[in-house]
Amino acid sequence: MNTTSHADIPDFLMELEDAFNKAMISNDVEQISRCITDDWILVTPEAGPVPRSRILGVIASGLLTHATMTKVATHACVAGDVAWITGRGQNTGTFNGAPMAADEYITDIYRRVDGQWRCMLTHLTPAHTSQQSAA
Template sequence: MITTQIPPFLAELEERFNAAMVSNDVGRIAGCITDDWLLVTPEAGPVPRARILDVVGSGRLTHASMTKVATHAAVVGDMAWVTGRGQNTGTFNGAPIQADEYITDVYRRVGDCWLCMLTHLTPAQS
């Protein structure tokens, strides 16, 4: 779920990306990200696309829920970004996980599509 006053097309991109992640379908996830997509986490630092898709494809990482309240966004030419607070649940190596974090997704227009090229996660401090 995206709740925000950001441009509607960015909210739609975020909804599509979240739905792909919760589907745990590598093909759907790959359809939302660039070939050079990078996930930056506090635990592992920069994680390349291939590693995340492998972990999801193997079932070692699953997502059961993913929400985000977007608070900041911008579009500049063929680039856009969305920052907000998100929560997700799932499993990692069979153990339950949950996260409450600030998330920034950076999008790039590729032809007629907008694809995420960078996701940066920062744990939220309660």
């Protein structure tokens, strides 16, 4: 197992994250689907675990859109056919027609499936500003 700091995040993980971000801001369900496993789960503070089908359905309907999405990776680990990467991310878009913006810590867990790395879990945690205290 290899745990890394931000200075030595494996290039392939950064490329996966970049592709995932581009897919999300494309708002194209087919493009997003190529980045995630069939059993992908998104864990949010608002809704808890949300299955792939629900997120893709909301994106396909236009209720959720992303205009920007960035992540600065700080930690990563590769262990055989599983890898994770954690960092701070920001995104903008709309939800139910209203503008939205998020600043959060994001962990993506990838699994190699048939030689291709796919995200199997995305976990979001809101980032606290200096005026907020952590629990």
